[in-house]
Every structure is written in structure tokens, then in C-alpha cells.
Amino acid sequence: MTSTSRRAVTNPIHVFSLIWLGQLVSSLGTGLTQFSVGVFVYQNSDSVTEYSLASFFGFLPMMLLAPLAGSLVDRRNRQRVMLLADLGAIATVMLMWGLVTADRSGLWSLRSWHFYLPLAMGSACSTFRTLAFSASTALLIPKQHLGRANGLIELAIGAGQLLSPVLAGVLVVKIGLEGVLLINISTYLCALGALLCVLIPQPPLDEDARRGRPPLRTDIVLGWRFIRERPGLLGLLAFSSAVNLFTVLVTVLITPLVLSFASPSTLGWVVTCAGSGMLFGGVTMGVWGGPKRRVLGLLGANLVAGMALWAAAMPASVFLFAGAAFVFMFTSPVATGSSQAIWQTKVPPAIQGRVFATRRMLALAAPPLAALLAGPLADRVFDPWMARDGLLADSVGRLLGTGPGRGIALLYVILGLLLVVSVLAACLSPRIRAVEDELPDALLPPPTPLQGQHG
Template identity: 45%
Template sequence: MQVFFAIWFGQLMSLIGSSLTGFALGVWVYQRTGSVTQLALISVSTVLPKILISPFAGAFVDRWNRRQAMLFGDTGAGLVTLAIAILFFVGKLEIWQIYLGTAVSSICSSFQWPAYLAATTQLVPKQHLSRASGLIHLSESIAQLTSPILAGVLVTTIQIQGVFLLDFITFLFALITLLFIKFPEHRTKADNQEKSSLLREILQGWTYIKTRPGLLGLTLLVAATNSLGGIVEVLATPLILSFASPAALGTVLSIGGSGMLVGTLLMSTWGGSQHLMRNVFCFLLLSGLSILSVGLKADTSLVALSAFLFFLSLPITNTSIDVIFQKKVVPDIQGRVFALMGMITESCIPVSYLLAGPLADRVFEPLLAPNGALAGNIGQLIGIGKGRGIALMFIIIGALTMAIAIIAYQYPRLRLVEKELPDAIADPATKNHHESFSE
């Protein structure tokens, strides 16, 4: 855990730096163009390349040393930041270059993330995987909470070029951490054999998931809930602003972020229930209930409580899922499996982003307008007017999330995946103490 903690701290610094730059670039793009669409395209250029490249990145991660893959990802992202900073300093930075740089960073992340998860399996004893995964999600929570505040202060004090420099320093810190910490050497069964084609290795990762119904069911469960969560992510801001001020929106988001922080701290210290699937089902139900309750009444206190509980449940659910895969997937192909799982579970999110607006504007908002088709019945319960159509969407999405969790629980291969599927990893503490380590 001490070795893992050192790596985790380096990655935390890098993540905070990247989040600062992302926030600063978003402000710069919006101030320069005044276009929400231009701003949204940054998110698209972040998500799509990672989805497309992940299967290939996972195969390379399994071929390479885990540290090499992490070094590749961090170095690539650091060089992108340096290139954008140079273009900014010489006054040549254009919007399309930001999209390109974001896409390249996304590709680098598709190598770094599965390597990070696979390296964790090598470094951390099985009984501490929940805590280690909790720490990984804790770093995301810290970045989410601190980066907007820090970036807002830094942009006005040291300006955007100072943010670029600070981000590059955090990348160097992460690289130095990786270079000076020893990793257990990663050996694959094919080390002394001719390597198969890249496509065949990718298919091996898919076959591993497909032939284990519990893991396939878990992947599809995450994909289904992610697709609903993408709609919630897009519509939360307009829903809250329909009855509350921007300041109240900021307060609600901060309370939600504190819920995520509490959830990650719980997992990184307590580790959660030993029955990981119980965590998944219970906290998915809590997530659905939280989403549903947001739509019941235009009340800031209710929304704040729901946001806290929703974000509290996220890291507990995600950490439990990560640990199940870390325990049940053979280390030789973890890179491929983690990358494929990420591709499958995230591929539906851009579709949700695209559907959310039209569904709200053209379908649900008119239904609960003062003279809408549902104003005389459902409108009497949850209200009518601006934002109440989105509120109805939240109620439906929350109910669907709970229904998905209940239906998934009925599938025994998924419910019993921890018992039926044997652990595929050995505890590092029980390995031969003469195992060689890479320099």
C-alpha cells in the first residue's frame, strides 16, 4: 500500500493539474467565442477518441510493462499541455488546436487508465483492493471539488499561462514518481512465444468477458445506468436554474461534491461491505431514489440532500465494480478487459448527451407547460411551468434506475458473480519473495 500510495499521490497531482487546465481552457474558449456549442465540443473531443481507441490501447497495455504504459500516457498528455502553452504564449492558439489537443490527451488517457487499474492489482494485496480503488476515486473527487475553485483564483492571479505552467509541473511530478518507484515485473504467457495479432488480442479480451455471464451482466448494468446518468448530467443545471439562483446551483453542486468526497473516503478507509455486489445493488437503488426525489418538488433543500446522496453512492458503486473486475480477471489480459469495459460502458454517454436536450425541449417541457397535456394530472402533483418537464424526466430516470437494479438482481449469474467466479489473482503478499522487480 505504501508503494501504491506514492504512485497515487503523483497521479493525484497530475489529475488536479489537468483539471485546472481543462477549466481554464473552457473559460478561454467561451469568452472568445460566446458559444455553448463550441464549449460542448471540448467534451465531445474528450469522450469520443477514448471510446474509439480504448480496445487497441488495452491490448498494448497488456503487451507492455504497466509502468511503461502509464509513462506513455502521462508523457503524451504533458507534451500536449506544453504544446498548447507554447501556442498560447506566441499568440497562435486557435480553437481547433484545443480540440485536437484534447483528443490527443484523451487517447493518452485511454492507455494510462487501464494500466493504472492493472498496476493496482499487481501492487496491492487482495484484501486492500477496495481501499486502493477508493483512493483512485478519491483523487477524482478531490480534483472535482478543488479545480474549479483553484482555477478561478489562479486565472485571475497568475493568468492562464501560469495555469499551463502549473499543470506541466504536476505532469513532471507524476513522471518522476513513476520513474523512481519499482513495479513488480509484468510477465505474460506469451513472453516466450510469438505474439498474436493485435486484433486477436482485443478479441481475447472480449471473449473473456462474454464467456463469463456475471462479468458481461455487470458490464451491461453499468452501460445501462451510465446512459441514464448522462441525461441527468446534462439536465441537472437547467432544472435547478428553473427555480433557483446560480448561487444556489453552486451550493447544490458543492454539497454534491462533498457527498462524493465522503463516499470515496468511506471506501478508501472502511473498504465497504465484503459483498461487493451488495454494494452495487443497494447504492444503485439509492442513486435512483435520489434522482427521482429531485423531480418531486422545486425545493433547493430537497435537491441538495438528493445530490449529496447521489454523489455519495457513485464512488461506492464504482469502486465495488472496479474491485470485482480486478479480482476476477486474469492479470495477463486486465488491460484489454478494463479498456473494453470502459469503451462499452462509456459509448452510450455521447448518445445521452445528444438526446437529453431534444427530449426536454420538444417532448417533456411542452407536456407540463401551463396548457400542456399532463398539466391537469401529473402537473397537479409536481407543478407546471418551466423546468417541470425536466423534473418529470428525473422521476422517470430515477424509477428506471431502480427498476434496472431490481431486474439485474434477479439474474443469478450477476448476483452471485463473486461466489461463482473464482478469483483470478494471487495475493501479492503470498507470492515468492524472490520475484524480480523492474528497475
């Protein structure tokens, strides 16, 4: 045993806590970059389509690389996968910093589409890290506390969304986009340092691994076969795919909708309110852990989210929209934490990487299309309909208002309705309702420190 491994933190709870703390810090830096780059793209293009294309390239690698990432997570040391993913993320932010610096120096003219490749690269790194951390969580946390652990993970994301817009609005003025990107690099270094201080346990080998690793293609298919043979999980996956489609359309269009009646500083305040909702939702899940029947937490949270969208679509009001955004994002940790706990409990740890990758790929299959279509739908269909002399100005326009941004508001009403209908359809499915009773729990022994090592 090396001296490095003796010094590493090995107590499972402490390992999770350190990794989570690193994720909390890096989430703040990532939020700074996403907000700053998003505002740059929209203000320099004045196009919802170009703005939504940035989201499209951010989602695409999550879907395309998920099967490969899941197989590698199960084949390789999960801690090393996370380390390499963080190094890749640092390189990606450095690339964006180089692009912005070159523009400021007059070496070339920076365009919105120049960010598409770095955003895709960052998304690819995030895919590997997210799957590795998700598959490791069940090895570190007892199954009765998985809801709380997943709530804390959502809390880290929510903290970034809460603080980043406010800080970004100040920092971009003081130190520019280059400075914001350098801060993001420093936060990734903190996450990298946390990973270097711990030792993550690896799952026991499954039967395929003991007989010798099958070809990569066979490894990837295993995840789909596991889900397909369990109708309850398949139903949950279909429901999650629909919810993700609606959620991406909502989040992509928040910025142009708010900027249609408010300033960028007001947008920062609204996004902060949304982040506050996610933060408080994460705290709630971290303390509460979710309902005993986790499927009720998943469905109930999404029902509330659908109704929040209707409130957000009402005639332009910063306070009403901010309140609706708070409620909508509050439901996210509750729904995500409940769903994730079901999957972590029902899927054996040795194959979680492959199963979670398949789940991620299928659940995220629709969002890239949604991000690609969001701009054209808003620019060419819904906004013209809701213009002051548009097709729906004298009907729906009397309720939602007319003019810039009101087409997106109408789309929010439709998305809220579709979300509520999806929840009702899931409630009517006996396989989804009984998924926690029909499927046996995977064996999860209580996590303990590795023998001979100290946390």
C-alpha cells in the same frame, strides 16, 4: 541493474501510494480545467447542445481506443504507458493554453468548438493511463484489500471534484483561464515525477505470450471472449453499460440545470457538494473496503443513486439539489470500488489490460451517444414540454414546476426510474447475484518488492 532502478521505490504498497498521490494532485488540476472550460463553453454559446458536444468528444476516445489501449497495456511495460500518457496530457493542456492565449492576444476569435479536439486528445491519454493503472493495481495490492485501494482511487477523483470548482471560481477571476491551464500542467508534472520515482512490477506472461505474441486483432478479441464465456461478468458489464448511460446524461446536464435558476458561483458550490459526496464515499470505501459480497455494494449503491435523482428533480432549490448531488456522488465510489474489485479478483493479471479494455469499450459505448443526445433532448423535447405553456405544464409541471431547466428535471425523474429498474433486473438475475461464487478467483500471490531492490 542500473543505479536508477536501485533508487526506485519498489515496495508494492509504497509504489501504489506514490502513484495514487500523483493522481490526487493531477485530479485537482484536471478538475480546475474541466470546470473552467465547461463554464466558458456554456456561457459563450448559451447552448446545452454545444456544452453536451464537449462531453461527447471527451467520451468518444474512451470507447474507440479502449481495445487498442488494453492490448498495448498487456504487450508493453505498463509504467512506460502511464509515463507517455501523462506526457500526452501535458501536451494537450498546452494546446488549450495556446488557443486561449491566442484569443487574448487578438490573433483569432476563440469558439466553443475549438476545445473539442483537445478534449478528445486528453480523453485518449486518460484511457491509456487509466487502463495501465487499473491493470497494475492487482499486482500491487492483496486481493482482500482491492476494495480499499479502489476506494482510494475514487477518493482522489472526488478530492478534485470537491476543491476544483471553488478554486476555479477564484482563480479564473484572478489569473484567467490561461493561468488555470498552467496550474493543470504543473499538476501533471507532479504525477509524472511520482511515476519516475517508482518501479511497477510486470505480470507473468500468459500462454499466448510464451508461444509468441498473436496478431493485434486476435489480442483484442481475447478480452471479449473471456467476458462472453462467463455469464456473470457479461451480466455485470450489461448492467454497468446501462448505469453509465444514465450517469452521463445526469452529469452532462447538471451545469445547465443549475444555471437555469442560479449563478455560476452557486454552480461551483453545488459541484463542490457533489465532489464532497464523492470524497466521503472514497474515504468510506478506503476505510471500510465495501461489503463482503461486493455485488451487493454495487447494486445497493446504484439503488440509492436512483432515488437521489428524484430528489434532485424537485422544484428549484439550491440546498435540496446540492444534498441530492452529494448523495448521488457518494454512491459512485462504493459502486465503482465494489465492481472493480470483482473484476480484478476474477480476471488473471496477465490479461487484465485486454479484458478491462473490452469492458471499458462496451461500458462506455452508450455515454458518447448520451452526451450527443443530451442537448437536443433538453433543448427541443423536455424543455418545451415543461415550459409555462408546454404540453406537461398542467400535469407534471404542478409537481416539478415549469420554466427554464424544468425539462431537465423531468429527464432526471425518468433516469432515476430507469436506474432503479436496472438494479431490480440485476437482482433478479441469478448469474449476476452469484458471480462471486460461481467464478474462481484468479491467482494473486502476495505482492513483494522486486528482488535485490529496496523501497
